[in-house]
Each structure stands twice: as C-alpha cells, then as structure tokens.
Amino acid sequence: MKKLNIIILLIILILIPISPHINNNSIKTKTSLVTKIGISNHLKLFKDDNIGYINIDKINLKEKLYSIGNKKNNVEENVTILRDSTFPNNINSTMIIAAHSGTGKIAYFKNLDKLNIGDEVNLIIKDKKYNYIIKNKWEEKKTGSIRFPMIKQKQLILTTCSPNKDNYQLIINCTIKE
Amino acid sequence: MKKLKFFLIIILFLFIGINVSAKTYSFYEAEMIDDVYINRYESSTKTLYYQKARFFRETGTKDFAYCIEPQIKFKEDSKYTSSELNLSGEKVKRLKEIAHFGYGYKNHTDKIWYAVTQVMLWKETEGDSNVYFTDSLNGNKINKYDNMMNEINKLIKESHTLPRFSSNEIYMLEGEERYLKDYNNVLNNYNNNYKLKIENNAITLKDLSVGNHTIKLTRKDNNHNDPVLFYINDGSQNLLKTGNLNYLNTSLKVHVVNTNIKITKIDKDTQSKENSGKASFKNTKFKLTNKDTNLTQELVLTDDNIITLENPMFGNYEIEEIQAGTGYQINNNKFEFKIDENNLNQDLTIENEVIKKKITIYKTYGTKEKQIKEANIEFNIFDEDNKLVKTIKTNNNGIAEIILPYGKYTIKQLTTTEGYDFVEPITIEVKDTKDQTISLKDYKIEVPNTKAYKSNLLILILSLLFI
Numbered sequence: 001m002k003k004l005n006i007i008i009l010l011i012i013l014i015l016i017p018i019s020p021h022i023n024n025n026s027i028k029t030k031t032s033l034v035t036k037i038g039i040s041n042h043l044k045l046f047k048d049d050n051i052g053y054i055n056i057d058k059i060n061l062k063e064k065l066y067s068i069g070n071k072k073n074n075v076e077e078n079v080t081i082l083r084d085s086t087f088p089n090n091i092n093s094t095m096i097i098a099a100h101s102g103t104g105k106i107a108y109f110k111n112l113d114k115l116n117i118g119d120e121v122n123l124i125i126k127d128k129k130y131n132y133i134i135k136n137k138w139e140e141k142k143t144g145s146i147r148f149p150m151i152k153q154k155q156l157i158l159t160t161c162s163p164n165k166d167n168y169q170l171i172i173n174c175t176i177k178e
Numbered sequence: 179m180k181k182l183k184f185f186l187i188i189i190l191f192l193f194i195g196i197n198v199s200a201k202t203y204s205f206y207e208a209e210m211i212d213d214v215y216i217n218r219y220e221s222s223t224k225t226l227y228y229q230k231a232r233f234f235r236e237t238g239t240k241d242f243a244y245c246i247e248p249q250i251k252f253k254e255d256s257k258y259t260s261s262e263l264n265l266s267g268e269k270v271k272r273l274k275e276i277a278h279f280g281y282g283y284k285n286h287t288d289k290i291w292y293a294v295t296q297v298m299l300w301k302e303t304e305g306d307s308n309v310y311f312t313d314s315l316n317g318n319k320i321n322k323y324d325n326m327m328n329e330i331n332k333l334i335k336e337s338h339t340l341p342r343f344s345s346n347e348i349y350m351l352e353g354e355e356r357y358l359k360d361y362n363n364v365l366n367n368y369n370n371n372y373k374l375k376i377e378n379n380a381i382t383l384k385d386l387s388v389g390n391h392t393i394k395l396t397r398k399d400n401n402h403n404d405p406v407l408f409y410i411n412d413g414s415q416n417l418l419k420t421g422n423l424n425y426l427n428t429s430l431k432v433h434v435v436n437t438n439i440k441i442t443k444i445d446k447d448t449q450s451k452e453n454s455g456k457a458s459f460k461n462t463k464f465k466l467t468n469k470d471t472n473l474t475q476e477l478v479l480t481d482d483n484i485i486t487l488e489n490p491m492f493g494n495y496e497i498e499e500i501q502a503g504t505g506y507q508i509n510n511n512k513f514e515f516k517i518d519e520n521n522l523n524q525d526l527t528i529e530n531e532v533i534k535k536k537i538t539i540y541k542t543y544g545t546k547e548k549q550i551k552e553a554n555i556e557f558n559i560f561d562e563d564n565k566l567v568k569t570i571k572t573n574n575n576g577i578a579e580i581i582l583p584y585g586k587y588t589i590k591q592l593t594t595t596e597g598y599d600f601v602e603p604i605t606i607e608v609k610d611t612k613d614q615t616i617s618l619k620d621y622k623i624e625v626p627n628t629k630a631y632k633s634n635l636l637i638l639i640l641s642l643l644f645i
Contacts, residue, residue: 145623145624145625148621150621
C-alpha cells in the first residue's frame with residue numbers, strides 16, 4: 001500500500017508542474033482546492049464580489065469578471081482581465097481579457113476561434129453594458145506577449161492559446177458598437 | 179510728210195494758246211440798290227465822292243462782281259482779263275474771303291449784302307480814302323450796316339479755325355462708338371468722307387472696321403463752281419467775282435483695334451496647368467479694376483485654366499484674385515498693367531499654390547508606460563481614386579513623412595512584424611495647411627499561459643488520496 005502511495009505521490013509530483021491550474025497561487029489548502037473545483041460553476045449563480053460579466057452569445061459564454069486586484073482574477077480560475085487594461089468607463093479604453101482554451105472547465109475560451117468578424121461581445125461592468133463588435137481576428141507566434149494596435153476608441157482584446165495551432169496565440173480585436 | 183504734220187501740230191498748239199490767253203471779259207454798271215448810299219472821302223485831294231449803291235455785273239453771264247479800286251473810275255466796255263492781283267498774298271486772301279462770305283453766302287441774299295460786301299472790299303483797298311455808308315445821297319455817316327460787316331468778319335475768322343479734338347489720332351475698339359467734340363465749335367461746317375454723323379459740333383465714330391482710317395473733314399459751304407477770280411484792266415477799276423475759297427481742311431486718324439486681357443492660371447508646384455492633388459482652378463474669381471474710371475468687373479474662371487476678356491477699354495488696370503479655385507491658396511498679389519495703343523494685349527500668368535500639409539506617421543509599440551520607436555514599417559498612400567501616390571517607410575525614429583496636396587487619402591500599412599495585425603486603413607483629408615501627425619501605437623503586453631489540459635478529474639482523485 002505504501003508503495004502504491006509513493007507511486008501515486010510521484011505521479012502527482014510529475015503532474016503538478018505541467019498542470020497550470022495546480023500552479024495557481026489560489027490553491028493554498030486542500031479545502032479551498034476542493035471548494036474551487038467542486039462548486040465553481042455553482043458559485044456563478046450566486047452573488048459574488050465580481051464586478052461584472054463577459055457575455056458572448058454565439059459561443060454560449062457568460063462568465064464573471066473580477067477586478068484586476070482581486071485574487072480570483074487569474075486564468076487558473078476565471079476569465080481574467082489583464083493588468084494593462086483600462087476600463088470602458090474611460091475614453092479610449094482598452095480591455096484585455098484572457099482565458100484558457102483547450103479542454104477542461106477553465107477552458108472558458110475554448111470556442112473563441114469560432115467567433116468571426118462582426119460577432120458581438122458584451123461586457124457588463126458595474127451594471128453598465130458595453131457592446132463590442134469583432135473587427136479583426138488573428139494568430140501570432142507565442143512569445144509570452146501579444147501585440148495589437150492602439151486605437152482611439154473603446155477597444156476590447158480577447159486572447160487565448162490557439163486551439164488549432166501549437167505555439168500560437170489567438171487574438172480577437174473588438175471595438176465598441178456605435 | 180512727217181515734218182509737215184509736226185509743223186501743223188505746233189501751229190495748232192500755238193493758235194490754241196493764243197486764243198486761251200486772249201480771253202477777255204467785260205462788265206457793266208447794273209441795277210441800283212434802293213436807299214443805300216456810300217460816300218468816299220479822298221484825303222490826298224480832299225475830295226468827297228458820293229453815290230447810290232449799285233451792282234456791277236459781267237456782260238453776258240450777268241454774274242455780279244465787285245469793284246476793288248475805289249479811287250479808279252470804272253469804264254464800261256473795257257476789256258478785262260482774269261489774272262492775279264498785284265497785291266500781297268494776305269491782302270488778296272482777305273479780299274477773297276470778304277467776297278466769299280458776303281453777298282450770296284447762305285442767307286446773305288438781300289441786295290444790301292452786296293453793298294455791304296462792296297464797302298468792305300473798298301475799305302481794304304481804299305488807300306488814303308475813307309469809305310462809309312450814309313443815310314442819304316451825300317448824307318450823314320451811319321453805322322446801320324456794321325452788324326452785317328461784323329458777321330462777315332466773324333465768318334472769315336471762323337474759316338481760319340479748324341476743328342480741335344482731344345486728339346487728332348484716335349484709338350478705339352472694334353464695335354465701340356465714340357463721340358468726339360470739337361472744342362472750337364466749327365465742326366458743323368464740315369463734311370466727312372465716311373458719312374459719319376456730325377451734330378452739335380461733334381462727330382460720332384461708329385461702325386468702323388478694324389484697321390486704320392483717315393476721316394477727311396472738308397468745308398461743306400464751297401458751293402460755287404469757280405474760285406474767287408480777279409479781273410484786271412489797266413485803264414479801268416479792277417473787279418472780282420465771288421467763288422470758292424481754298425479752305426484749310428483737316429483730318430482725323432482713327433485706328434480701330436482689338437484688345438485682350440488673358441489670364442492663365444498655373445499650379446505653383448507643377449508650373450503648368452496640371453493641378454496638384456484634387457485641386458482645381460475652376461471658379462477662381464478675379465476683380466478687375468480700371469483705375470482710370472474706377473469701374474470694376476468680376477471675372478470667373480469657368481473652365482480649364484484660362485480666362486480671356488475681349489476688348490477691354492484703354493486704361494490702367496489692376497487685377498486681384500478674390501477667390502481661389504478649389505484646393506488652392508489664394509494668390510494675394512495685385513497685378514497692374516496698362517492697355518493702350520502700345521499694349522493692346524495683356525497676358526498674365528498667375529500661379530496658385532495648392533493647399534498642402536505634411537503628414538507625419540509616428541509608429542511605436544509597447545506598453546502604455548513605455549513605447550518603442552518602430553523602424554522600417556511601410557505605408558502605402560492612396561488617393562481617392564485608389565491610385566497609389568507613394569510608399570513611405572518609418573526611419574529609426576519611427577517616423578515616416580509625406581507632403582500631400584489637397585484631396586482625400588487612405589494610408590494602408592504595408593509591412594509589419596510577422597503574424598501581427600495591420601493597422602486599420604486610415605483616411606485623411608487635406609483641406610488646410612496645418613501639418614498633421616498620426617501616432618500609430620501598438621500595445622505589446624505580456625499574457626499568461628492560457629493552454630488548459632484535461633487533468634482536472636485526475637488531480638481531484640489524487641487530492642482525495644492525500645486527505
């Protein structure tokens with residue numbers, strides 16, 4: 001039995017580095033881990049400290065958004081607002097939102113590649129709704145950073161790993177619907 | 179035979195010549211003029227002669243004639259020859275003029291005019307005599323006919339006066355009508371060879387073709403068939419018969435011309451009529467001022483780049499642009515020129531500078547906090563007809579510049595880093611001269627790893643084992 005435990009433990013140790021969500025700082029205790037994993041979807045139905053939602057009807061996505069400083073604002077748990085963002089209540093704001101693709105429950109953006117130019121993306125931030133239209137969509141080689149034009153308009157960037165092309169990053173550029 | 183013919187011809191000519199020179203005339207004392215009396219007092223002999231006025235006439239023709247030597251007796255049946263008088267030219271001229279404007283001139287038809295003319299002629303030739311009118315035969319001197327003498331003198335004086343115009347050489351435009359006033363007020367006495375209207379001592383020049391014309395002005399009251407002639411006889415009083423004078427005539431030189439003002443617009447940059455960008459010379463407006471008359475006229479360029487004004491009046495002109503064509507900056511210069519006989523045509527070339535501005539593209543990338551200049555990014559500039567104007571490239575400072583003339587343009591990014599999205603095409607409109615900078619900034623931000631694996635269930639099992 002001990003041998004089995006050791007084998008299992010070794011497997012866990014091997015799996016931990018390659019499983020991104022296990023690396024997340026939010027998993028500090030076994031209890032919190034279970035809570036997060038077990039009832040994450042259920043929590044969505046209740047009032048939380050989220051500041052709003054991202055809603056993309058075409059891919060049946062509706063997820064909570066947390067403020068940049070909130071510890072829940074990380075890709076291992078939620079759709080994440082990146083820290084270089086400016087919120088849409090500002091003029092010429094740039095919201096940059098990332099989430100996992102691939103498979104699994106946190107792969108919120110697994111269908112992001114199914115979006116096309118002209119599709120609508122909504123943000124609800126502090127009870128105010130912002131409607132964006134997809135203007136462009138492209139993939140670039142993964143370098144740990146993405147690049148997109150800075151425009152004088154309210155802008156929304158969605159990004160995730162390319163679900164179809166290894167080592168590429170999918171970027172979707174949206175502008176506010178006039 | 180030939181010699182005989184030659185001899186006969188010479189004799190014939192000599193015979194004709196003798197006959198011509200031998201022509202003689204005779205005169206007689208004709209009808210009296212009632213109630214008109216003339217005295218002549220000869221101071222050298224202190225003798226007074228008096229008579230009732232009467233006509234002298236030529237035998238045969240009955241043409242009236244005047245005696246011109248009061249101190250010499252007239253002898254009937256004397257044979258006269260027509261010849262010049264042995265008097266000074268001025269005196270002869272004076273006698274002719276008195277005779278011409280005396281009896282028989284226009285309304286001088288009353289017989290008294292004959293007597294008045296006769297007395298005036300005698301006064302010119304009386305020597306030491308004094309000739310005057312009296313109220314009766316050998317009566318008292320009267321001035322009753324002085325007004326008539328004054329009129330004759332006035333007519334003589336007028337005949338010495340030629341019409342005087344502002345100029346005797348006139349330049350006028352084709353189709354123009356010009357009214358020329360005679361400042362000496364004698365033009366009514368003249369005819370002209372162009373049958374132009376003369377009225378109120380002014381001539382109206384009209385309907386003259388392009389070219390040079392000489393309008394001859396000649397006295398119209400020379401209606402006698404012959405000139406004034408003198409009749410000479412050494413033994414009898416010489417006579418004269420009235421006739422035409424050798425008036426001084428004059429002429430006007432009239433040059434009928436065409437004038438022209440031609441304005442050609444050119445583009446300052448192309449130095450031709452080729453417009454920069456989408457600019458156009460159409461609707462350029464000018465104000466043309468005749469500085470002599472202060473009359474102004476607006477000229478509008480409706481087509482192409484040339485505007486022509488046909489037959490502007492002579493004068494000093496000033497032209498200024500008051501509205502530039504579409505897309506051009508107004509030319510604020512004033513152009514002065516003269517249209518006259520030496521400058522019939524005026525060609526002006528007026529250039530306009532197109533409205534243009536420097537477009538600077540400043541290309542950077544990075545974060546909000548730190549932007550890095552990006553070199554070697556190319557942009558295509560297209561005009562509104564989608565025609566490529568130029569390709570520009572950013573330098574090491576991330577700057578690409580181009581000067582664009584009036585028009586609408588689209589800037590399209592040509593190159594970028596691999597896989598990266600192009601900047602959306604930018605539309606700009608050049609309609610003023612204020613330089614414009616377009617900052618094209620890219621965000622380059624770090625993103626987390628967003629690749630997820632299907633391991634959640636496994637991790638859950640393993641976690642439970644640890645509990």
